[in-house]
Amino acid sequence: MAPSPVPTETAALPAGGAMPLLGFGTWQITGQQATEAVAAALTAGYRHLDTATMYGNETEVGAALRDSGVARDEVFVTTKLPPERADRARETLEQSLSQLGIDALDLWLLHWPPDGSAVDVWRDMVALREEGLVRDVGVSNFDLGLLDEVTEATGTAPAVNQIRWSPLLYDAAVDRGHQERGIVLEGYSGLKGGTLDDPEITRIAGALSRTPAQVIVRWHLQHGFVAIPKSVDPGRIAANADVAGFTLSDEDMAALDALGKG
Numbered sequence: 336m337a338p339s340p341v342p343t344e345t346a347a348l349p350a351g352g353a354m355p356l357l358g359f360g361t362w363q364i365t366g367q368q369a370t371e372a373v374a375a376a377l378t379a380g381y382r383h384l385d386t387a388t389m390y391g392n393e394t395e396v397g398a399a400l401r402d403s404g405v406a407r408d409e410v411f412v413t414t415k416l417p418p419e420r421a422d423r424a425r426e427t428l429e430q431s432l433s434q435l436g437i438d439a440l441d442l443w444l445l446h447w448p449p450d451g452s453a454v455d456v457w458r459d460m461v462a463l464r465e466e467g468l469v470r471d472v473g474v475s476n477f478d479l480g481l482l483d484e485v486t487e488a489t490g491t492a493p494a495v496n497q498i499r500w501s502p503l504l505y506d507a508a509v510d511r512g513h514q515e516r517g518i519v520l521e522g523y524s525g526l527k528g529g530t531l532d533d534p535e536i537t538r539i540a541g542a543l544s545r546t547p548a549q550v551i552v553r554w555h556l557q558h559g560f561v562a563i564p565k566s567v568d569p570g571r572i573a574a575n576a577d578v579a580g581f582t583l584s585d586e587d588m589a590a591l592d593a594l595g596k597g
Contacts, residue, residue, distance in 0.1 A: 339577040341380035344556050346519045348494045350470045352441055355411055356556045357576060358383035360523060360563035365392050368567055373399035375569040377410070379576050385497075385523075385563045386435075387415035387446055388427055397435035413442040415475060418449035421456035428468055440469040444497055447476040457485040457493075473497070473519075479512040486516070495561070497521040501530045502554055505595030510558070521561035525551050526575075535594060539587050546574060553578045554591050 345353035359376035361369060361384065369392040373384060377399065386396045393414060400410060412435060420427045428443065449456060460472045473495030474482070486492040496513060500522025513520040530536060531547045540547045548564065552575055555562035564575040
């Protein structure tokens with residue numbers, strides 16, 4: 336049986352790239368399990384892979400990509416720089432590229448704010464982008480104030496900010512703040528924190544004959560947020576991507592948004 340069609344929505348990035356709003360997350364997936372999970376994701380139709388230096392699985396992610404038969408230019412690849420390696424940014428990036436088996440990243444994120452100023456490491460990341468080692472650079476776990484700090488100091492805004500995000504964490508001011516700054520909001524851990532058992536989410540899922548996970552992923556996409564659901568089960572990996580065949584109503588979207596306002 337052919338896999339169900341996956342959503343094709345993308346977010347435009349400053350360098351001209353198109354970031355698929357649906358990605359596959361790989362946090363806490365290592366070793367052979369990581370290779371198998373990424374292979375299953377690519378087979379299911381995912382064309383966006385998210386990893387990080389600290390995940391310790393870049394080699395396995397790269398192996399799955401290499402062996403998938405999917406052309407490199409069809410897959411958007413993200414990894415992340417841990418701030419404690421800020422003084423070895425180039426070395427870390429080159430190591431990531433080597434382990435992933437690719438010539439350049441589509442997106443490189445500063446994984447979380449450093450203890451001191453983020454400006455210096457952000458400036459180094461921008462410089463490496465200008466050398467062509469990565470198409471776009473962004474951050475993770477930054478608040479709006481930190482986004483403004485690095486933008487004002489360097490003249491370059493992060494392309495993306497990856498933060499913990501779900502209907503239960505929805506904040507209209509944070510959403511609007513990213514839109515106003517032209518920064519793509521990417522959510523992680525959307526299927527955690529009680530979302531899959533939330534009564535309103537399960538009610539909407541039941542009414543649509545969908546899973547709570549599918550409703551959550553669809554909510555991200557309709558808002559223009561990037562979602563990176565994670566699983567090691569091939570069936571669940573495929574199901575989480577099977578969200579192109581339905582739409583949440585305006586009423587459902589409003590009900591889901593309201594979960595984060597309490």
